[in-house]
Amino acid sequence: MSQIVKAYDVRGVVPDQLDETDTEALGAAFAEFAGAPTVVVGHDMRPSSPDLAAAFARGAASRGVDVVQIGLASTDLLYFASGALDMPGAMFTASHNPAKYNGIKMCKAGAAPIGQESGLVEIRQAAQAILDGTPLPPAEKTGTVTERAMLDDYAAYLNNLVDLSKIRPLKVVVDAANGMGGYTVPTVFKGLPLEVVDLYFELDGTFPNHEANPLDPKNLVDLQRAVVEHGADLGLAFDGDADRCFVVDERGEPVSPSTITALVAVRELAKHPGATIIHNLITSAAVPEIVREHGGVPARTRVGHSFIKQEMASTGAVFGGEHSAHYYFQDFWKADTGMLAAMHVLAALGEQELPLSELAADYTRYASSGEINSEVADQAGRSEAVREEFGSRPGVTVDELDGLTVTGEGWWFNVRPSNTEPLLRLNIEAADADAVAALRDEVLAVIRA
Structure with missing residues (x-):
């Protein structure tokens, strides 16, 4: 369990790390943790997903909890079901990982996140105890498992x-x-x-x-x-x-997720003047600038959906965006949905005559490197070397909200360790591509020394 329960979800190779016995134990542990009479379960199209989801449902039902199986689902469809039905939920998917992987994203009722700091550790420990031969006390009854279509x-x-x-x-x-x-x-x-x-x-x-x-x-x-x-x-x-x-866009050029975040933020601020907009710390500096220009309040947070959702709950934010193209909406139970973000882009484009490249240009101000990964044995040591090299320079500020963020005049970069791999992740933003390239080479020279 310690190998497959990550910071935000469960993820592992099937069946070597994750099989039906594991997911049945996780289903029982989840049901105990959630403490709800009914839970909802969905799954993606991976060959292993239906059987793993069925095993999870058996585990939950063994604790006297009724299970609503919605079958094939996107993750945001599962979040919709959790919100609309007001039930804790579990989605079987390994997102973009190769076919041999599968996993589980879990949430409380109303699509509230379950992460390492909000229940995932307890679920892991309970599931491990079951697998180690320490059964839970007998349940008074066995729950039912029923099917329900939610797509329409x-x-x-x-x-x-x-x-x-x-x-x-x-x-x-x-x-x-x-x-x-x-x-x-x-x-x-x-x-x-x-x-x-x-x-x-x-x-x-x-x-x-x-x-x-x-x-x-x-x-x-x-x-x-x-x-x-x-x-x-x-x-x-x-x-x-x-x-x-x-x-x-219409030229085939990628539109940065930061640009999409700014575009959707402006639309949400038109509906909710003065509202708070969440952005993670490696989103473009253009996002908080544009939010302020449209009367909103930007709030900076760590990378990761559980942090974004917690910040949305504490600030009452109406929208949040990440560099990874996760977009969070207050009117979607603070959960992330790429589909709703896509619909906002379609609406913004279709309500006027400009092509998307020109529309997006209004929300794009700086050049960026994208995420650059470096395999390093000593993540902490290399990060400290970066701090020593750049932190003492005149006019430079350093913060540690998430990894190391170094900010200078007209530029910034962030170095973060991966949660799951021996990698340091570098993101850079500067005035233009030449400035990004120069800074990239300088920082990588220290990281990879």
């Missing part, structure tokens, strides 16, 4: 939040990467003034066309080519569990 309700809810019925007709290419976007997009977009060109909508958890990770530029190539070939207005790329959405 999910689509209707999203379409009530963003009205796309009056936008100009748009042609959009959608790359589902054989993931759950191929299941949700047709229902959500049905009847809208959109001509959808679909790429890889067939559900296939072996990912035969490319990895379901649009954060890696090589996985956007097919989408970029198709947008140009079809003369489309934009392209959308979803990851495996379709909770993240990446956008490319």
